[in-house]
Amino acid sequence: MRRIRANAIAILTVAWILGTFYYLWQDNKPQTSSSGGHGGQKVVPGRLEIHRDDRTIPLIQQGQLLGGFDEKAYLAAKQLKPGDDPYREHAFNLQESDRLGSERAIRDTRHYRCASLNYDTDLPSTSIIITFHNEARSTLLRTIKSVLMRSPPSLIQEIILIDDFSSDSEDCQLLSQIPKVRCLRNGRREGLIRSRVRGASTASASILTFLDSHCEVNADWLQPMIQRVKEDHTRVVSPIIDVISLDNFAYLAASADLRGGFDWSLHFKWEQIPIEQKMARSDPTQAIRTPVIAGGIFVMDKSWFNHLGQYDTHMDIWGGENFELSFRVWMCGGSLEILPCSRVGHVFRKRHPYDFPEGNALTYIKNTRRAAEVWMDEYKQYYYSARPSAQGKAFGSIADRLTLRRKLNCKPFRWYMENVYPELRYGTFKLSCGSLVFSFVFNTNYLSMSLFRHHDPVTQDNPRPCRELFLCETLVERK
Numbered sequence: 001m002r003r004i005r006a007n008a009i010a011i012l013t014v015a016w017i018l019g020t021f022y023y024l025w026q027d028n029k030p031q032t033s034s035s036g037g038h039g040g041q042k043v044v045p046g047r048l049e050i051h052r053d054d055r056t057i058p059l060i061q062q063g064q065l066l067g068g069f070d071e072k073a074y075l076a077a078k079q080l081k082p083g084d085d086p087y088r089e090h091a092f093n094l095q096e097s098d099r100l101g102s103e104r105a106i107r108d109t110r111h112y113r114c115a116s117l118n119y120d121t122d123l124p125s126t127s128i129i130i131t132f133h134n135e136a137r138s139t140l141l142r143t144i145k146s147v148l149m150r151s152p153p154s155l156i157q158e159i160i161l162i163d164d165f166s167s168d169s170e171d172c173q174l175l176s177q178i179p180k181v182r183c184l185r186n187g188r189r190e191g192l193i194r195s196r197v198r199g200a201s202t203a204s205a206s207i208l209t210f211l212d213s214h215c216e217v218n219a220d221w222l223q224p225m226i227q228r229v230k231e232d233h234t235r236v237v238s239p240i241i242d243v244i245s246l247d248n249f250a251y252l253a254a255s256a257d258l259r260g261g262f263d264w265s266l267h268f269k270w271e272q273i274p275i276e277q278k279m280a281r282s283d284p285t286q287a288i289r290t291p292v293i294a295g296g297i298f299v300m301d302k303s304w305f306n307h308l309g310q311y312d313t314h315m316d317i318w319g320g321e322n323f324e325l326s327f328r329v330w331m332c333g334g335s336l337e338i339l340p341c342s343r344v345g346h347v348f349r350k351r352h353p354y355d356f357p358e359g360n361a362l363t364y365i366k367n368t369r370r371a372a373e374v375w376m377d378e379y380k381q382y383y384y385s386a387r388p389s390a391q392g393k394a395f396g397s398i399a400d401r402l403t404l405r406r407k408l409n410c411k412p413f414r415w416y417m418e419n420v421y422p423e424l425r426y427g428t429f430k431l432s433c434g435s436l437v438f439s440f441v442f443n444t445n446y447l448s449m450s451l452f453r454h455h456d457p458v459t460q461d462n463p464r465p466c467r468e469l470f471l472c473e474t475l476v477e478r479k
């Protein structure tokens with residue numbers, strides 16, 4: 001009799017689980033599955049816009065822009081040797097980047113209505129901060145020249161290059177011969193986060209613009225962002241990040257209907273704007289509220305950056321800092337936006353071309369674990385369920401960041417979930433079977449599963465036979 005009852009319970013449990021899966025799946029089928037962000041993440045065609053008219057924009061300024069800088073010599077000194085793999089060093093096609101040279105016309109990928117917008121004539125200037133580690137010379141120079149040539153000169157206070165201990169110090173040094181360009185070199189590898197803090201602390205303009213080192217900015221990219229920050233200094237704004245092909249360097253328009261999102265493992269992804277918000281948008285030039293930013297390219301008021309505690313400088317190399325910054329901005333009184341009239345092309349790569357001293361995965365876990373421990377309150381359990389390997393990994397002291405959070409009197413993560421990212425589903429349940437635990441975590445538009453071992457060993461007195469799958473925890477909440 002007991003056996004029959006146990007079997008019935010097991011069957012009902014499995015049926016319930018399958019039913020829940022099916023329901024969630026039907027209700028919220030994956031829309032775009034593309035991921036992005038800066039650095040070594042990949043881009044999937046769903047992020048690209050399909051039809052666009054062909055307007056190309058030339059470089060708007062000519063003349064003595066480069067001062068005494070000898071561009072030809074700079075590029076010629078580092079050429080790909082015949083027979084070398086063009087992808088080896090930078091994880092993009094170096095041969096194609098070199099062939100393009102330092103400047104080219106690109107398509108104006110904005111909505112046509114953007115071109116007729118007006119901006120204040122007295123916008124404040126900005127310090128552009130570009131950090132890099134062993135960037136290709138042609139790509140870095142093209143980034144800098146596109147900024148100098150496609151921005152109103154009065155808006156560019158300076159371009160600060162932070163050379164994060166690249167093998168050749170001349171990559172950066174020689175570029176400081178270009179007017180407005182400054183070069184700072186780290187004496188050891190510090191990573192993106194500490195490099196940016198160093199750049200920001202030496203910036204002389206009141207507005208900071210963080211830019212990646214393999215970009216090309218598009219027409220009028222800067223004015224919309226500076227305008228929004230000028231109107232409200234607590235806004236942190238990003239452009240739409242277009243895609244520069246890592247194979248042939250074609251400049252491709254990204255969809256204008258996306259915002260930044262994430263799943264519980266703190267993996268960044270581009271996702272469709274929720275349908276209600278999309279319906280409410282009558283003006284395609286309007287700012288898009290975003291729960292998180294990709295982190296590679298954004299504009300922020302300098303005093304607001306300092307007031308909010310800059311960055312968590314105990315994070316290493318790359319990754320996770322965009323979550324920490326995004327949670328902090330929203331929870332401590334600011335907001336994050338993507339501006340459709342600002343477009344910047346970025347080379348999205350499939351892998352990181354550089355080494356992480358402690359390993360790629362470990363660094364990402366350390367950084368995201370710090371973000372989760374400081375900002376996610378009780379919701380951090382979902383992070384640990386989605387990333388069980390994070391438990392037990394060292395992440396250093398977070399005392400300073402907790403003090404900062406208290407001092408700034410920031411809102412709880414629950415507020416962020418309810419007001420900024422209500423679309424993020426949460427809930428976990430676990431099935432244990434012997435010493436194995438299957439952990440299911442609900443994510444925004446899919447369900448992820450992880451498998452790990454029980455912490456408490458299975459003993460003779462406390463056996464967990466595999467036939468009796470049982471539910472440890474059910475915490476499914478739907479919004």
Ligand SMILES: [Mn+2]
Nearest residue numbers: 038039212296
């Ligand atoms: Mn990048």
